[in-house]
Amino acid sequence: MTTSGPDPEDLTARARIRDAALRHFGEHGFERTTIRGIADTAGVSSGLVRHHFGSKQELREACDAYLTKMIRRLNDQVRADMTPDDVNYIALSRAALGPYQQYLARALAEGWAAPVFDGLVEMGEQWLEEVDGKRPDPPYADRRVRAALGVAMALGVQILHRHLSRNMGVDMYSPEGDHLVARAMLDIYSHPMISPDEAAAMRDALDKVRGTSPQAERVTALRRDEEHDHD
Amino acid sequence: MTTSGPDPEDLTARARIRDAALRHFGEHGFERTTIRGIADTAGVSSGLVRHHFGSKQELREACDAYLTKMIRRLNDQVRADMTPDDVNYIALSRAALGPYQQYLARALAEGWAAPVFDGLVEMGEQWLEEVDGKRPDPPYADRRVRAALGVAMALGVQILHRHLSRNMGVDMYSPEGDHLVARAMLDIYSHPMISPDEAAAMRDALDKVRGTSPQAERVTALRRDEEHDHD
DNA sequence: ACGGCAACTACACACGTGTGTATGCTACTT
């Protein structure tokens, strides 16, 4: 559909604009991104951006829709040819999202791209459905909630990549950084951070107190302190 | 220091502005936040904001510094009176950050507030130092990297609270939502998502291939597909 | 060949917003 661009090898202008928007939104966020900037990288005039996508808002929604479709396709594919020894579908997802990770992280952090998030949750849910069978004890919480939390945690790593890179000393997206992250993630995912008995105790405490906790006083005390010394 | 405001019960104007800025930045992000809006909620004129803090940028940095100091104090306190049965320092941190969670999440997602993040990593590192002793096997990765990843993951939940609330059906910051999240988090933290043997296999694979993986082809295939059907 | 439609551009407008400056006001000091 649509006509071919000046060079058949190249993408159509509309696609180029979309890609440029993806990059700009991802790198600078929605607000700081200018339509003129997008048009510039796409090699078109700013008016054309408006011509194809009605407004800045609609352009972003188009980006979301594009990624949503991609996620859904990825979902189907994973669901289709998932083999037992191919457990680290996480790595596959990350690789597939590839250049759009940045945009995805930004958009999600800004509260948008809901369908994308939900798609990921759906994937996580399917995965949990399979994994839950191997568990001896029943899960504490609803599967969807756990899936959503898992997705949010995984995305947190992407969103905060700057801070992570700084703390690691190497860029997270460089080969070394990626390797480092993968190793650490593997370690985290394969080891419980809380022992079963501790967890049980905390669960009891959680279901019991529910309202005011002994920590509340401490917190308020902390905040009172801080008000005294000069800002 | 500084003079007392019109009402000694109230905070000084400077503090009120800072708090208002914290709220505005947290709710709407840096770009969408206007100085006039902050001044409005603080009950002062926009000029006064500029008078106290030089510019919008400096105001944000002041907010960061304020939170950094608070985090550091929290760090010290936790380090001081941490008792064995008081493992869930996470809940304490969350409670202490309280109304600033929103700001923190936004600022970190936008790449700022580096000292705050580093402070949290430091706390996580200390905690890991204690926990690592109980482990039978040596960790796969550097402690700081694991701490940083843990912090990023925990913060991801805060940053993506909107999406989580939507998927849970209740507001994450409501009592019910908080309870739900706490339960699920407890479940996640107390159960490894990957079994030890799987982890070992994946670790071997990870250290081995390193370069091109069999997934690469699949991914490119995925992306090729998507280029054909009309946008 | 020609009309029409879509792709694309250039230009201008309106508005929000950060920032600068001049001015009034209050409270404390000597």
Add this chain to the structure above:
DNA sequence: AAGTAGCATACACACGTGTGTAGTTGCCGT
């Protein structure tokens, strides 16, 4: 009582940026 320093306000300017509109090119079907 007067002066002075800090607190607070109002007003105006400059600039970026989203959006609207008119105009131009080029391709395709009849």
